[in-house]
Amino acid sequence: MKLDCKHVWEHISEYIDNTVDAKLREDIERHLEHCEICSAILDSTRNILVLTADDRTFELPVGYSERLHKRLAKELESSKKDSHSK
Amino acid sequence: MRTTETSEAGLIARILAGDKELFHELVRPYERMVYLTLFSIVRNETEAEDGAQETMISAYRHLTSFRGDAKFSTWLVTIAINEGRKRLRKAKGVAEESIEEQTEGHEGDFTPAPLTDWREIPLEALERKEFREALRVAVAELPGIYRQVFTLRDLEELNVEETAQALGITTGAVKVRLHRARMMLQRRLVPFLKTTAPARKGFFGRAL
Numbered sequence: 053m054k055l056d057c058k059h060v061w062e063h064i065s066e067y068i069d070n071t072v073d074a075k076l077r078e079d080i081e082r083h084l085e086h087c088e089i090c091s092a093i094l095d096s097t098r099n100i101l102v103l104t105a106d107d108r109t110f111e112l113p114v115g116y117s118e119r120l121h122k123r124l125a126k127e128l129e130s131s132k133k134d135s136h137s138k
Numbered sequence: 139m140r141t142t143e144t145s146e147a148g149l150i151a152r153i154l155a156g157d158k159e160l161f162h163e164l165v166r167p168y169e170r171m172v173y174l175t176l177f178s179i180v181r182n183e184t185e186a187e188d189g190a191q192e193t194m195i196s197a198y199r200h201l202t203s204f205r206g207d208a209k210f211s212t213w214l215v216t217i218a219i220n221e222g223r224k225r226l227r228k229a230k231g232v233a234e235e236s237i238e239e240q241t242e243g244h245e246g247d248f249t250p251a252p253l254t255d256w257r258e259i260p261l262e263a264l265e266r267k268e269f270r271e272a273l274r275v276a277v278a279e280l281p282g283i284y285r286q287v288f289t290l291r292d293l294e295e296l297n298v299e300e301t302a303q304a305l306g307i308t309t310g311a312v313k314v315r316l317h318r319a320r321m322m323l324q325r326r327l328v329p330f331l332k333t334t335a336p337a338r339k340g341f342f343g344r345a346l
Contacts, residue, residue, distance in 0.1 A: 058249070061249055061250055061321070062317075064250065064317070064320075064321075065313070065316055065317035065320050065321075066313070066317070068320075089252045089253070092252070092253040093250040093251075093252065093253065093324065096250075096253060096324055096327070096328070096331045097250065097320055097321075097323075097324045099331070100273065100320070100323055100324060100327060101292055101320070103269070103270065103273055104273065104277070104288075104292045104293055105292060105293065105295060107170070108270065109270045109273055109274065110174060110274065110277075110293055112169070112170060112173055113173075113183050113187055116169070116173060116187055116190075117169055119187070119191070120169060120187075120190065120191055120194060121162055123191045123194075123195070124161065124162060124165075124191075124194055124195065124198070125162075127195050127198060128158045128159065128161060128198070131158065131198075131199075132158060
């Protein structure tokens with residue numbers, strides 16, 4: 053089946069996740085071979101996802117881990133006392 | 139993956155048997171995941187950090203109720219989501235909370251934006267600080283239901299089933315929301331993707 057661009061867009065996310073069936077994958081790939089617009093949309097979306105998964109894009113507050121474990125240590129300490137007093 | 143799960147199960151057993159200090163080790167790999175989950179809901183650094191601490195403490199206190207049938211990471215993320223929602227309710231009050239839509243409507247444009255003068259932009263060119271900042275802003279401005287699915291799937295890299303389980307929605311809803319979130323981001327970020335020259339319009343000077 054020959055796909056139009058709109059049809060390709062509807063499946064772009066599943067195509068990236070590799071969850072389209074073999075037949076549809078083939079149709080999409082055939083479309084991408086000659087369609088620059090859809091190829092550009094696919095590449096740009098992929099690039100966004102690569103950068104999203106990059107730890108440097110979404111950073112944690114400075115000192116987050118230290119503060120977390122300090123708080124946890126306190127909690128562990130007080131729960132130890134509880135179990136001793138029982 | 140199997141080794142992670144096995145050693146995790148071992149750690150949990152030892153913690154429950156009294157070797158409590160090992161809890162630090164158990165949660166260390168998930169610090170980032172827990173924080174990002176909280177942030178995707180409360181959208182405030184301090185609230186997210188406080189919520190992350192509460193999540194970990196709650197996980198510690200309820201560790202006996204963790205059953206091995208779900209992954210520990212999914213269980214932890216579910217606690218984080220509940221903590222985030224609780225904080226959101228408290229901050230917003232009940233009236234506004236009901237406005238926070240829980241189902242995906244059909245309004246909005248979920249089609250991608252074409253790039254007419256597209257030449258393959260090397261990924262390195264996109265790794266500029268400005269693009270990262272624009273991406274952070276664009277994600278923060280997604281409507282809640284899309285932002286949360288996008289965060290779990292594409293930032294934390296949970297699979298569709300884990301995401302559905304953690305958010306209490308169907309896998310179908312996860313797929314629809316994820317697709318829309320990605321397309322909305324693509325539309326928003328197109329001005330940055332078109333050119334490698336710094337684009338100054340639109341994204342800067344806009345409050346989060």
